[in-house]
Amino acid sequence: MSLFGFSLRPRRAKTAQTAKDRLQILLAHERHDGSDGPDYLPMLQADILAVIGKYMQIKEDDVDIQMERNDEISSLEINIEIPSAKQEKPVASGLRGRRAR
Amino acid sequence: MTQLKDKDPLGKVIVITSGKGGVGKTTSAAAIAAALAKRGHKTVVIDFDVGLRNLDMIMGCERRVVFDFINVIQGEARLKQALIKDKRLDTLSILPTSQTRDKDALTQDGVEKVLNELKEQFDYIICDSPAGIERGAQLAMYFADEAVVVTNPEVSSVRDSDRVLGLLASKTKRAEDEGTEVKAQVLLTRHDQRRVDAGEMMTIDDVLEILAVPLLGVVPESPAVLRASNVGMPIVLDEPSEASRAYEAAVARLLGEEVDMSMSKEKKPGFFSRLFGAPA
Numbered sequence: 001m002s003l004f005g006f007s008l009r010p011r012r013a014k015t016a017q018t019a020k021d022r023l024q025i026l027l028a029h030e031r032h033d034g035s036d037g038p039d040y041l042p043m044l045q046a047d048i049l050a051v052i053g054k055y056m057q058i059k060e061d062d063v064d065i066q067m068e069r070n071d072e073i074s075s076l077e078i079n080i081e082i083p084s085a086k087q088e089k090p091v092a093s094g095l096r097g098r099r100a101r
Numbered sequence: 102m103t104q105l106k107d108k109d110p111l112g113k114v115i116v117i118t119s120g121k122g123g124v125g126k127t128t129s130a131a132a133i134a135a136a137l138a139k140r141g142h143k144t145v146v147i148d149f150d151v152g153l154r155n156l157d158m159i160m161g162c163e164r165r166v167v168f169d170f171i172n173v174i175q176g177e178a179r180l181k182q183a184l185i186k187d188k189r190l191d192t193l194s195i196l197p198t199s200q201t202r203d204k205d206a207l208t209q210d211g212v213e214k215v216l217n218e219l220k221e222q223f224d225y226i227i228c229d230s231p232a233g234i235e236r237g238a239q240l241a242m243y244f245a246d247e248a249v250v251v252t253n254p255e256v257s258s259v260r261d262s263d264r265v266l267g268l269l270a271s272k273t274k275r276a277e278d279e280g281t282e283v284k285a286q287v288l289l290t291r292h293d294q295r296r297v298d299a300g301e302m303m304t305i306d307d308v309l310e311i312l313a314v315p316l317l318g319v320v321p322e323s324p325a326v327l328r329a330s331n332v333g334m335p336i337v338l339d340e341p342s343e344a345s346r347a348y349e350a351a352v353a354r355l356l357g358e359e360v361d362m363s364m365s366k367e368k369k370p371g372f373f374s375r376l377f378g379a380p381a
Binding site for chain 1: 165331
């Protein structure tokens with residue numbers, strides 16, 4: 001906290017605005033998604049695993065789904081670790097897919 | 102600030118509970134977890150408040166939630182996928198809960214399985230309990246090794262804390278299986294020395310006398326708490342304040358360090374040093 005009273009006011013106003021912005025973004029998504037909102041993600045993951053599984057062997061652990069919600073656009077980032085051709089090498093190459101809505 | 106400890110033991114489960122709502126459980130869970138992580142302990146903080154998740158907002162990771170605790174319990178996602186790594190501290194992770202399901206989605210077996218898996222990866226597992234004493238709160242405390250009972254110096258909060266202390270002594274795995282007690286300590290929050298001096302608020306001693314458990318710390322009423330929650334920052338990672346220092350001191354005590362209670366409050370050192378003489 002600042003030592004000077006006058007600098008407290010704008011600072012406080014700034015974090016209050018941040019709080020409002022964060023809530024607006026979050027609630028817009030939650031209201032839009034409704035009561036059974038992001039639950040499609042487990043199904044999406046299962047489908048991705050099934051499709052990839054047709055072509056190569058991957059484990060459930062190799063799929064990593066990240067989401068970043070913003071007010072304009074949200075991004076869903078799906079990283080799938082594919083075992084490299086040489087099996088002895090544990091480091092896998094990554095396939096990146098990005099979807100926006 | 103963050104140095105990784107190379108020990109990887111069975112993590113300790115600490116529940117942050119209170120009975121009453123709005124006393125500062127989530128703020129305290131976030132602050133305690135972040136303070137532990139800051140000290141280099143691998144720490145995860147779990148939200149047990151199914152249907153009303155808020156830990157993600159307090160931790161500032163609400164936009165990054167994909168899978169949650171319930172998805173893991175129901176086998177829809179792996180634990181690794183549901184854990185959110187904190188962007189500020191690499192020793193800190195968050196396990197959010199579901200916003201859309203209800204408390205029945207939590208099962209005792211499911212919670213135990215997830216906690217056991219977390220114990221292998223983390224030094225500390227902080228369980229942020231929902232308010233009340235229903236299923237969610239009971240499961241949050243059931244597997245705890247230690248408990249932090251967040252209490253305000255206010256009659257209904259102290260009464261509810263007393264009730265929760267009773268449950269900790271009887272309705273936990275430790276109490277049921279092993280006959281050992283969960284170590285419970287009180288964290289007094291929203292303390293206002295000015296109002297204590299004016300005789301408008303119970304003193305720390307008053308509260309401790311009623312609850313008869315050791316004191317983990319005293320967090321003063323502070324504008325820094327709202328500020329930190331506005332921006333989604335655990336208070337100990339935000340700019341220094343009396344409240345952040347109080348949480349740092351509480352965590353030092355949680356780790357067994359002896360920290361004078363006067364460290365967390367500058368005013369009235371005589372009062373606090375007197376208090377320090379009490380069992381704590």
